């Protein structure tokens with residue numbers, strides 16, 4: 001047994017991760033359900049480092065140094081359980097099974113509990129950065145026991161991305177499902193970021209009247225400022241791309257129906273369970289869903305409404321500058337909502353997640369990496385109990401400075417009939433938090449009227465009910 005780590009499941013993510021370990025000087029045992037893939041990996045990339053190919057599960061386990069560290073890189077769900085069932089009986093107390101897939105954190109909690117009985121550490125690890133990240137350095141979000149991190153952490157720190165200041169983009173997030181939970185919220189924020197950028201594009205196209213190439217240029221400029229991020233950067237690339245077959249902008253020949261594999265949807269489902277308002281993320285998930293309902297869209301194509309008319313010249317450029325403000329302000333809101341959800345999950349499950357550390361490990365490698373995350377980290381480092389990102393003085397000042405333009409952009413979108421669900425949800429969230437009084441008082445009155453659900457008063461303690469079908473006097477119910 002010579003391998004410090006093993007990877008089973010050699011599809012692209014698995015083989016790239018195995019290569020990343022090998023390229024960083026680790027000896028890696030590699031295994032796949034069909035041995036041909038293992039052979040192909042070693043043939044093609046064997047020169048990159050030390051691989052130990054294993055044909056059977058038994059050989060694979062035998063190749064690993066103890067305590068064994070074994071990474072599963074198969075499809076989330078039943079395939080992961082099947083691999084665990086295959087390997088767990090071959091392992092010994094103290095060994096560590098690592099699930100690097102996009103697992104649901106509740107599955108991770110269950111698996112961790114079951115394997116703990118056997119003395120095996122089960123570590124659910126969120127890995128972000130796509131295929132390239134897996135190979136060159138992803139952002140890694142490990143859950144599981146502190147003991148497992150002591151054994152695994154140094155390896156992950158070696159292969160992970162590094163932030164600009166050299167810090168590895170990984171750290172122990174918290175026990176059992178904490179890593180996969182944080183990865184789930186990462187993906188929710190990813191959906192929101194992408195939708196906000198898409199709305200900004202739509203406005204620049206329809207209201208500013210910019211061409212895709214011009215918008216690519218605009219995004220490149222924005223990428224030099226406070227919006228500096230991987231997603232803005234690749235957006236410019238996509239928009240600048242021309243379709244070879246037709247010579248048209250690539251973005252005009254791709255079908256406008258966005259797909260999803262589920263992690264963004266999980267974020268919203270869990271947010272509903274936790275009672276956390278992640279309205280921007282939710283609108284991003286729904287926007288993908290609306291785009292995919294082709295029959296519904298076709299049946300609605302003749303509905304009345306304005307057709308956008310584009311601005312031109314200086315007015316167009318002034319509008320584009322406002323869109324940057326709206327995008328930035330909405331982005332602050334998405335991260336505020338996402339971090340709220342992480343805090344709520346951490347409280348619910350007793351994980352003790354350090355929000356500043358999460359912001360720190362998202363600074364490199366992952367899809368949502370951005371200069372902005374440095375600022376979020378600083379805000380939580382300065383005040384670990386910060387109740388909301390919007391309570392940070394710097395973010396509050398910036399969003400305050402952006403709000404006039406944010407409102408102007410939304411006004412224009414509404415006037416011209418351009419859907420901006422994520423921009424609008426973000427501004428409504430901001431205004432709801434600012435509001436001195438919300439109409440929730442009326443909601444409470446309605447609930448009390450039809451269901452005697454009771455309400456609290458602003459001026460006295462206690463719980464009350466009005467006798468709506470009687471003389472409308474008020475009774476105390478507690």
Ligand code: 6PG
Pocket residue numbers: 102127128129130187190259260261262263264366367
């Ligand atoms: C990442 C990505 C990655 C993937 C998701 C989202 O962090 O590397 O989030 O996990 O892109 O599966 O994909 P969908 O858009 O298909 O849900």
